Amino acid sequence: MESALLPTYKRFDLSVTNTNGTIVEDINGKKYLDFGSGIGVCNLGHRHPDVQQAIETQLQSYWHVSNLYHNPIQEEVAKLLVQQNSGDFVFFCNSGAEANEAAIKLARKATGKTKIISFNQSFHGRTFGAMAATGQEKIQRGFGPMLDTFDYVPYNDLDAVHQAIDENTAAIMLEMIQGEGGVIPAKQQFISGLRQLCKQHNILLIVDEVQTGIGRTGKPFAYNHYDISPDIVSVAKGLGNGLPVGAIIAKHELYNVFGPGSHATTFGGNPICMAAAQAVLQHVFQSGFLQQVEEKGDYLQEQLIKKVGNLPFVSKIRGKGLMVGIECIGDVSSQITQLMQKGLLVLSAGQRVIRLLPPLTVTEKEIDAAVGLIHETLIAYPAFLHS
Numbered sequence: 001m002e003s004a005l006l007p008t009y010k011r012f013d014l015s016v017t018n019t020n021g022t023i024v025e026d027i028n029g030k031k032y033l034d035f036g037s038g039i040g041v042c043n044l045g046h047r048h049p050d051v052q053q054a055i056e057t058q059l060q061s062y063w064h065v066s067n068l069y070h071n072p073i074q075e076e077v078a079k080l081l082v083q084q085n086s087g088d089f090v091f092f093c094n095s096g097a098e099a100n101e102a103a104i105k106l107a108r109k110a111t112g113k114t115k116i117i118s119f120n121q122s123f124h125g126r127t128f129g130a131m132a133a134t135g136q137e138k139i140q141r142g143f144g145p146m147l148d149t150f151d152y153v154p155y156n157d158l159d160a161v162h163q164a165i166d167e168n169t170a171a172i173m174l175e176m177i178q179g180e181g182g183v184i185p186a187k188q189q190f191i192s193g194l195r196q197l198c199k200q201h202n203i204l205l206i207v208d209e210v211q212t213g214i215g216r217t218g219k220p221f222a223y224n225h226y227d228i229s230p231d232i233v234s235v236a237k238g239l240g241n242g243l244p245v246g247a248i249i250a251k252h253e254l255y256n257v258f259g260p261g262s263h264a265t266t267f268g269g270n271p272i273c274m275a276a277a278q279a280v281l282q283h284v285f286q287s288g289f290l291q292q293v294e295e296k297g298d299y300l301q302e303q304l305i306k307k308v309g310n311l312p313f314v315s316k317i318r319g320k321g322l323m324v325g326i327e328c329i330g331d332v333s334s335q336i337t338q339l340m341q342k343g344l345l346v347l348s349a350g351q352r353v354i355r356l357l358p359p360l361t362v363t364e365k366e367i368d369a370a371v372g373l374i375h376e377t378l379i380a381y382p383a384f385l386h387s
């Protein structure tokens with residue numbers, strides 16, 4: 001197909017025309033179960049009625065006001081975010097990368113130090129600072145030299161972090177579950193160790209919850225699975241259920257670091273996106289909802305372990321809540337295409353991991369159907385072909 005777009009994506013042969021809940025419909029009227037949620041974005045399912053209603057209502061009053069003026073809906077969304085977070089105040093932007101840029105700038109200005117420790121296989125976004133934070137050669141290739149701000153160390157390796165710390169270390173930045181890197185959860189001891197190191201050396205802890213935040217793992221934020229309270233948390237993907245919005249949530253000690261004029265954005269905190277975010281947060285943080293996410297996540301993992309865990313092509317199933325990885329022994333791209341052809345949309349994470357991020361509203365029936373299709377697909381692959 002002739003396209004006027006830059007070829008920055010290798011696109012699947014699928015043109016979406018309609019969506020509803022977990023279902024995506026293509027141009028031929030074929031229906032798919034969406035277990036990617038638009039890469040962890042439409043966490044309440046496509047076009048959730050509460051979110052749609054909130055957006056439509058907001059469209060009737062105002063669409064954009066400059067951040068030079070008060071914006072009451074931003075205040076309300078910020079309150080909802082801090083109620084569930086150990087942070088105390090919020091800066092709104094438009095994406096995950098921008099949230100991480102804000103986090104990096106805040107940490108450097110607050111400490112007057114320049115170095116930030118980040119991790120191999122991490123992913124923090126595609127803008128210059130966020131790309132530099134990302135510990136993956138393939139993301140940085142061709143764009144060098146990178147900022148010399150970041151020291152990359154192996155994930156879950158406390159000694160390596162210890163050795164990388166010096167008097168110029170401003171912060172440690174990490175995902176609680178590495179998403180793009182392969183759905184790799186941080187170990188409990190590693191995180192307790194980091195907390196100690198940060199305290200001892202007066203280093204800020206930045207947690208990138210762009211993918212794991214807003215209920216994805218069955219807790220408000222993935223760091224809630226661990227006994228920590230980060231200094232800065234970045235969020236984006238699931239916050240607007242499809243509308244572009246990102247944010248950092250930071251501790252009160254950092255309140256005065258960004259004074260007026262030091263960091264800003266034209267679109268950040270856009271009222272339409274805020275209306276969506278407000279509806280999302282009210283829904284996700286209502287009593288009992290995350291309990292259900294946790295139960296559905298357990299069910300999904302149980303079913304996967306039972307039905308596909310022992311297949312020769314599969315080496316490991318792991319994750320938290322509704323963020324689950326199926327690690328395989330070979331490249332998974334053809335399996336992902338086959339799953340699509342059978343009517344199930346899933347993601348990869350690295351080359352060998354099939355990543356599932358179904359909507360938090362997914363039903364047990366939909367989980368059963370998805371696991372059935374995954375079984376039917378992966379059973380066709382014997383171990384020796386791909387070892």
Ligand SMILES: *Cc1c(COP(=O)(O)O)cnc(C)c1O
Nearest residue numbers: 095096097123124125179210211
């Ligand atoms: C997707 C993602 C980002 C980048 O978010 P964008 O909105 O694409 O800029 C950053 N960090 C993590 C952990 C992500 O998953």
